[in-house]
Amino acid sequence: KAGVTQTPRYLIKTRGQQVTLSCSPISGHRSVSWYQQTPGQGLQFLFEYFSETQRNKGNFPGRFSGRQFSNSRSEMNVSTLELGDSALYLCASSFSTGGNEQFFGPGTRLTVL
Amino acid sequence: GENVEQHPSTLSVQEGDSAVIKCTYSDSASNYFPWYKQELGKRPQLIIDIRSNVGEKKDQRIAVTLNKTAKHFSLHITETQPEDSAVYFCAASKVVVDMRFGAGTRLTVKP
Numbered sequence: 001k002a003g004v005t006q007t008p009r010y011l012i013k014t015r016g017q018q019v020t021l022s023c024s025p026i027s028g029h030r031s032v033s034w035y036q037q038t039p040g041q042g043l044q045f046l047f048e049y050f051s052e053t054q055r056n057k058g059n060f061p062g063r064f065s066g067r068q069f070s071n072s073r074s075e076m077n078v079s080t081l082e083l084g085d086s087a088l089y090l091c092a093s094s095f096s097t098g099g100n101e102q103f104f105g106p107g108t109r110l111t112v113l
Numbered sequence: 114g115e116n117v118e119q120h121p122s123t124l125s126v127q128e129g130d131s132a133v134i135k136c137t138y139s140d141s142a143s144n145y146f147p148w149y150k151q152e153l154g155k156r157p158q159l160i161i162d163i164r165s166n167v168g169e170k171k172d173q174r175i176a177v178t179l180n181k182t183a184k185h186f187s188l189h190i191t192e193t194q195p196e197d198s199a200v201y202f203c204a205a206s207k208v209v210v211d212m213r214f215g216a217g218t219r220l221t222v223k224p
Contacts, residue, residue: 033212042216043157043202090156101147102212104156 002027004093004105012111018079021108025072025093031055032074033102034066037088046089049074050096078110086112115140117205119215126193127223134218136203137185143205146179146186147212152199160201161188193222 005024013019025032034046045058049068066076072093078085088109092102116139126132138146147162163170163177163186170177174193179186190197200219206212 035214043214045213100145100206101159101162104149104158106156 004091004103006089006091006105006108008108009106010109010111012113013081014113015081015083017081018077019081019110020075020077021089021091021110023074023076023091023093023105025074025091026103029093029095029103030072031094031096031100032068032072033092033094034074034076035090035092036060037090037107038086043090046076081112083112086110115143115205115207115213117203117213117215119203119218121218122216123219123221125221125223128193128195130193132188132190132193132197132220132222134188134201134203134220135185136187136205136215137183138205138213139184140205140207141181141184143207145206145212146177147204147206148175148177148188149202149204149214150199151202151217157202190220193220195222195224198222 007022031050033048035043047057047066048055052068063079068074088107090107092104094100094102119136144165149157150160151157161172161175161177163179174191176189198221200217202217203215204212
């Protein structure tokens with residue numbers, strides 16, 4: 001079956017703008033997690049959605065938000081972009097929440113100028 | 114919440130040697146411990162995982178051990194090859210709660 005897909009793959013924005021990233025999980029997976037990856041920082045957990053509900057949120061400011069649709073597709077939004085938001089944003093899907101293998105998408109590379 | 118620490122941050126070994134990466138976790142309720150490998154420019158991919166009811170798991174040259182009492186788990190790679198060079202992430206998770214990752218270990222295998 002098809003893997004996790006993310007769009008767009010690359011984005012260039014300027015400070016102050018907002019951005020929306022999209023993630024389509026593997027068919028049948030209901031949990032989608034989002035991570036920010038920057039050099040030397042590893043994978044920083046943003047939030048997890050399961051059945052359209054945010055189950056957990058990491059330690060990120062309120063400028064970072066997300067949602068999940070009834071078909072399990074998820075979007076994350078970053079408002080008022082800052083230079084430090086430049087990163088690879090990865091989403092991962094799993095069959096259910098917690099305690100299960102996560103499958104990662106290819107990521108969206110966001111550059112904020 | 115869960116806190117996962119991973120050591121070392123970088124590891125260089127000679128081809129054919131073994132490599133060991135260690136992680137500790139804080140939440141004794143965590144029950145799922147996966148290891149991911151991320152090659153340069155690629156997405157993280159699961160290489161092995163272990164659940165809390167098992168002490169050790171092997172898959173060819175890769176093994177993971179779990180010590181629940183001490184709350185630490187380790188990845189062991191034997192007979193390392195240049196293609197093992199990558200960043201390795203450990204993670205800990207429990208039902209209902211999200212998966213938290215370690216900071217990663219950059220493994221370099223020198224031919």
